[in-house]
Each structure stands twice: as structure tokens, then as C-alpha cells.
Amino acid sequence: MVVRERVRVGGRSARIQQAVHDAVRKLSTPATRNQITVPQIAAAAGVTPSTIYRRWGDLQTLLADVAVARLRPISDPDDTGAVETDLRAFIDQYAEEMSSPVGRALLRDGTAETAEGQTCICCSFTNDHLATITERAKARGETPFDVQEVIDHVVAPIVYRILVSQETPTPDYCRRLIDRIYPRT
Amino acid sequence: MVVRERVRVGGRSARIQQAVHDAVRKLSTPATRNQITVPQIAAAAGVTPSTIYRRWGDLQTLLADVAVARLRPISDPDDTGAVETDLRAFIDQYAEEMSSPVGRALLRDGTAETAEGQTCICCSFTNDHLATITERAKARGETPFDVQEVIDHVVAPIVYRILVSQETPTPDYCRRLIDRIYPRT
DNA sequence: AGCTTAATGCAATTCCTTTGCGTTAAGAAA
DNA sequence: TTTCTTAACGCAAAGGAATTGCATTAAGCT
Structure with missing residues (x-):
């Protein structure tokens, strides 16, 4: 419902x-x-x-509603001055938030069966944030990253570890994931 | 429980x-x-x-138990004769199974909050299958892929699309994901 | 075959969920 | 501001799910 x-x-x-x-x-x-x-x-x-x-x-729908409200961003991701550091800062914060007990619960509630339309809303927050960072990059004259690629190869592995394999994505792990987008020189 | x-x-x-x-x-x-x-x-x-x-x-635990029983593989992944085609065949089948209504439900049940130990069991099936394919590759003298990398960059994006963004991972999408592991010549 | 006790069936109890109906108050209109 | 309409709420009764004590059944062991 x-x-x-x-x-x-x-x-x-x-x-x-x-x-x-x-x-x-x-x-x-x-x-x-x-x-x-x-x-x-x-x-x-x-x-x-x-x-x-x-x-x-029902209870599940209520929990999902609260989860979406909490996951709804209150502000844009931090502006660190460069697209790569913007992305690294955002992903670090994302992984830390979602790894916490409350974050895990929110993710589960947000992806629950009954929360039909909610899941898309919930994941669109992440999309919006990444889009904001790329827009900012364009405004600076930097080459923006591909949002879908970051979703697939940075966000998805983090969420998989939290929801499925129940490992905590460490900052070091996140760093290595982004290294695939922005290789270390 | x-x-x-x-x-x-x-x-x-x-x-x-x-x-x-x-x-x-x-x-x-x-x-x-x-x-x-x-x-x-x-x-x-x-x-x-x-x-x-x-x-x-409770009901959730029962559903998770049934889900795990259904997800438990009855046989090893198909042997196609080469590691790359083995992987492609397995991923295609995995994506198709998990994308179906029953597959989605099983994934959700398997990752439900109450299913504490179950989630690891559930995802270990995938690990086991991938390990089987790499072992087979080694036996053939082929260079095996890194299981964790496939989990992170092939399985995780597929599961993310099913559970979170609610898009169906198409065979073409799966193919492109594996192209990152085995680049097209 | 007999023994022990885990697992089940039954039934009473408790708690959650649903629903009808009267009441309250938000939003629109005079 | 006052009045009107009705969406949303509170209350209470009814229905159904979840829990639990006790008797019974049967699995595994000697």
C-alpha cells in the first residue's frame, strides 16, 4: 500500500x-x-x-515512509572544489551512513516489498546527488563522470555488501572502488 | 529468529x-x-x-527458509568449455532467475532483517558457483577471474537493479558488465 | 521391545488488525 | 470573521493472528 x-x-x-x-x-x-x-x-x-x-x-509501509523521509537529503553534497574529491567525499559519507544499524534498517525498509513506489524515490536521491556533482563539474569546466557507471560500480557494490553479504564497506574499500573511476596516478 | x-x-x-x-x-x-x-x-x-x-x-523467517531452500543450487553451473563462456552463461541465468517475480521475492526474503545467518548462506551460493567456475578454469590451464571482482562489478549491479532501482537487468546489460572483466576483442 | 523426550496437536489466552460510527478540525466559501 | 463541507481522527466492537500451557505422538537410543 x-x-x-x-x-x-x-x-x-x-x-x-x-x-x-x-x-x-x-x-x-x-x-x-x-x-x-x-x-x-x-x-x-x-x-x-x-x-x-x-x-x-501497515507497519512495513510506515517504516518505509520514515526511512524515505530520513534518506531524503536535507542539503546538496559538499562542494570540495573538484569533481573527484566531491565524489570521494559523497561516497565515503554514503557508505558510512548506510553501514550503520539505522542505515541498514533504512535500506531494508526502503527496498521492502510493500514499498512499491518508494524504492525508486529512495534511489533517486542518490541519483540526484550524483547528478548535482556532475553538474557542478560541468560548471567548473571539468569532465564529468557517468552517473550510471558510478551507480553500477561504486554504489551497487557498497549496497550489496550491506544488504546481502553483510560485510561493512570500509573507507579503504570505497576508495578502491572509486579508483576504478579515477585511477590513481 | x-x-x-x-x-x-x-x-x-x-x-x-x-x-x-x-x-x-x-x-x-x-x-x-x-x-x-x-x-x-x-x-x-x-x-x-x-x-x-x-x-x-514467524512468517518472515519461514519465507526466508523456503527462499534459501529454493536458491540452494541443485547442480554446478554448466561447463561450456571455457571460463569466459562459463561466466557469461552463469550470469545470464542468474540475472534471469532473480529478475522473475519469484526471484525478486526470494532475494527480498533472503535479505530480510530477520534472516540473520541466512543472507550469508544465500550469497555464499553465488560465491560457490563462481569459485567452481574459477577452479574449472585453473584445471584447464586458463587464467581464472577474481571472484570478488565479479561479485562487486557484475553480481552487485544486477542485484542493485532488481532490489533497489527496480529495473530489469537485460541480457545486453549483463553482457556489458562482463565485458569489463573480459573485454571484447 | 521399552524408554526418553523432541515435536506436534489442541485449546485458551493475549495481542494485533480491521471496521462502523460519531466527533473534530482543516480548507473553502460567504 | 463566520459558516459550511468533509477529510481525518478517536472510540469501541469484532475478527483474526500470535502465543502458551498441557496432553499426545513418535523419533532415536538402549
Whole structure:
């Protein structure tokens, strides 16, 4: 079930959404991550469970919604002055964020079965950031990298390690991945 | 919760496991995939729900267990006579299997949060297959490829497209990924 | 064949989920 | 500002899933 567009976005509706999101974040400690229930969240947010079920459908969809909200970037990637260092800085931060317990959980929630439209939104954030870095490169007169190639050969291996093989992508590993895009001289 | 090792593997216990697995497969049509419940599976398998809860813990763990059982290879990858064609054939088959609705579901189940130890098992099948192909190459006197590199730059992009960006990895796309390992002459 | 106990079935209980209905308040219009 | 419409919420009842104690069955061992 997809979170439907609301015709009323102000006041109470917004307050409840905020309260529920806050409650989920508050209750989503790595330890309790798998045991939280909708009634628990409702109690912590000061609403009735039926409100959550009506707005979000089920727990998985709610978690995915919170995940997307957290993954949504609040700002553009850092401008380090050059495209290669921009990319290295962004990937380091990306790998570190996604490797954390909360990052792993967000990735899983964001790729969950029920989150139909959400997954694309979620991965489009990464695309947007990489596009921003290439645009910046063009503005500087640098040769931009190919976004899809970075997705395929830098982002994808990092995500694979986090989700599938459950290894932590180290900064050194990330560095070597980018070395394939920007070979060390 | 991890499926615990059973001290009794014969007779009834095995029959029930088989019946439950069969019931899950039977009920796991792409359409009904998200609505199946433990009581439904129990009824189809001719057991009581409490049996399933006791043995598997919850629905997600049961689905992961079935997924791992299905992903477990029944045979070694095809021997085409040369390492490059072995790899291309294996990757083509892998991408096709995982792209199907049932394959996607298996991948998701296999990488689910609750499936702690399972994910490694699941991805080790892929590692094993690739290792088999390299061993075969060595036996032929060919130079083997690096398994980790294939995981990072061929398997990972394919899985990323299936799980995250929700694009179907086409045979042509897979071919281009392997071209990076074995450049076209 | 007999023994031990893991695994299952049954049933009661608890908790989660769904749904109908009355109430509240957001957004539009007078 | 006031009034109106109705989306969204709270409450409570009903339905269904998950849990658990206890009796029963049968696997594996002697």
C-alpha cells in the first residue's frame, strides 16, 4: 500500500505525522528494531492505532515512509572544489551512513516489498546527488563522470555488501572502488 | 529468529517440513504473495499454526527458509568449455532467475532483517558457483577471474537493479558488465 | 521391545488488525 | 470573521493472528 496523497496537509494532520515519525525514530533502537508494533508507536505518539492503520496501512509501509523521509537529503553534497574529491567525499559519507544499524534498517525498509513506489524515490536521491556533482563539474569546466557507471560500480557494490553479504564497506574499500573511476596516478 | 538445528530430522518432522515448504510454494503466486498468512499455510500443509510458529518463529523467517531452500543450487553451473563462456552463461541465468517475480521475492526474503545467518548462506551460493567456475578454469590451464571482482562489478549491479532501482537487468546489460572483466576483442 | 523426550496437536489466552460510527478540525466559501 | 463541507481522527466492537500451557505422538537410543 502506498501512502496516499492527502488533501489536508496542515495543522493536526501534520502534527500527527510528525508525532508518529518521531515515535518510530525513538522506538527504532537497533535492539528493539524487530519487536516494535503499531500499538506501541501509537501510544508513544499519543494517537490511536487505527489512525496509523488508516493512514499508512501497515507497519512495513510506515517504516518505509520514515526511512524515505530520513534518506531524503536535507542539503546538496559538499562542494570540495573538484569533481573527484566531491565524489570521494559523497561516497565515503554514503557508505558510512548506510553501514550503520539505522542505515541498514533504512535500506531494508526502503527496498521492502510493500514499498512499491518508494524504492525508486529512495534511489533517486542518490541519483540526484550524483547528478548535482556532475553538474557542478560541468560548471567548473571539468569532465564529468557517468552517473550510471558510478551507480553500477561504486554504489551497487557498497549496497550489496550491506544488504546481502553483510560485510561493512570500509573507507579503504570505497576508495578502491572509486579508483576504478579515477585511477590513481 | 534463526531456524534452530533439530535433533530429530527423520519421519514426521521431515514430512511436516516438506509439507509446509510445499504449501508456501503453492500459495506464493505473485498475486497472493503479500497476503498469505501462517494459518493459511498451516491449513494447506495440514498442520496446526502453532507448529509453524514453534519451528520457524514467524512468517518472515519461514519465507526466508523456503527462499534459501529454493536458491540452494541443485547442480554446478554448466561447463561450456571455457571460463569466459562459463561466466557469461552463469550470469545470464542468474540475472534471469532473480529478475522473475519469484526471484525478486526470494532475494527480498533472503535479505530480510530477520534472516540473520541466512543472507550469508544465500550469497555464499553465488560465491560457490563462481569459485567452481574459477577452479574449472585453473584445471584447464586458463587464467581464472577474481571472484570478488565479479561479485562487486557484475553480481552487485544486477542485484542493485532488481532490489533497489527496480529495473530489469537485460541480457545486453549483463553482457556489458562482463565485458569489463573480459573485454571484447 | 521399552524408554526418553523432541515435536506436534489442541485449546485458551493475549495481542494485533480491521471496521462502523460519531466527533473534530482543516480548507473553502460567504 | 463566520459558516459550511468533509477529510481525518478517536472510540469501541469484532475478527483474526500470535502465543502458551498441557496432553499426545513418535523419533532415536538402549
